[in-house]
Amino acid sequence: KNEVEQSPQNLTAQEGEFITINCSYSVGISALHWLQQHPGGGIVSLFMLSSGKKKHGRLIATINIQEKHSSLHITASHPRDSAVYICAVRSWAGGSQGNLIFGKGTKLSVKP
Amino acid sequence: KAGVTQTPRYLIKTRGQQVTLSCSPISGHRSVSWYQQTPGQGLQFLFEYFSETQRNKGNFPGRFSGRQFSNSRSEMNVSTLELGDSALYLCASSLWGTGRPGELFFGEGSRLTVL
Numbered sequence: 001k002n003e004v005e006q007s008p009q010n011l012t013a014q015e016g017e018f019i020t021i022n023c024s025y026s027v028g029i030s031a032l033h034w035l036q037q038h039p040g041g042g043i044v045s046l047f048m049l050s051s052g053k054k055k056h057g058r059l060i061a062t063i064n065i066q067e068k069h070s071s072l073h074i075t076a077s078h079p080r081d082s083a084v085y086i087c088a089v090r091s092w093a094g095g096s097q098g099n100l101i102f103g104k105g106t107k108l109s110v111k112p
Numbered sequence: 113k114a115g116v117t118q119t120p121r122y123l124i125k126t127r128g129q130q131v132t133l134s135c136s137p138i139s140g141h142r143s144v145s146w147y148q149q150t151p152g153q154g155l156q157f158l159f160e161y162f163s164e165t166q167r168n169k170g171n172f173p174g175r176f177s178g179r180q181f182s183n184s185r186s187e188m189n190v191s192t193l194e195l196g197d198s199a200l201y202l203c204a205s206s207l208w209g210t211g212r213p214g215e216l217f218f219g220e221g222s223r224l225t226v227l
Contacts, residue, residue, distance in 0.1 A: 033215075033216060035216075035218075041149075041200055041202075041220065041221045041223070042218065042220055042221075043202065043204075043218040044218070045215050045216050045217065045218070048214075048215045048216075086154075086155060088155070097167070097168070098168060099157045099160075099168050099169075099170055100145070100147075100157045100160075101157070102154055102155040102156065102157070103154075104154050105154060105155075
């Protein structure tokens with residue numbers, strides 16, 4: 001079982017729909033990252049969370065440390081949101097920062 | 113402010129050769145990390161440097177190595193290339209310091225093809 005699981009793997013939505021991508025992890029963490037990767041390779045950091053909730057424009061990210069779960073929400077989705085969304089956790093062990101562990105990504109396609 | 117710069121962007125090598133990739137972080141960032149991305153395995157962590165010291169290392173063979181210089185620029189080297197090393201190699205920089213994780217800023221990547 002992967003240490004970071006994302007769902008769904010693929011998601012197709014109509015423009016304007018509310019979208020949720022989920023990330024569950026099984027290790028102790030110090031932070032969780034949501035990343036966006038457009039075709040062509042470039043990766044952009046959307047959020048870094050260690051607790052609670054963050055909002056940036058139409059994007060909202062939440063994390064529940066007790067349940068080891070995070071969600072990324074996109075409100076009023078737009079075709080330009082089409083990308084792969086990747087969840088990554090910074091492991092925490094023995095009182096120090098560990099490696100980054102990545103989920104397999106969620107490929108989102110938003111149709112006009 | 114200039115972003116993270118990776119060079120070269122594209123390169124083709126043959127099996128058995130070695131390759132060196134370079135990463136210049138955002139000015140003021142002292143942490144640089146490296147990642148390998150392949151269609152089969154997705155993104156995988158290679159290693160991370162802070163103040164010229166390797167802080168963390170992923171599960172890759174010893175053919176993969178790296179270093180960081182006093183100006184925070186970093187290089188990674190892959191020796192005795194194998195076909196399976198064909199991948200997009202990404203680096204990221206952050207303000208990360210002891211006990212403090214930082215937001216990651218990624219470069220565009222170096223796409224390596226091994227023939």
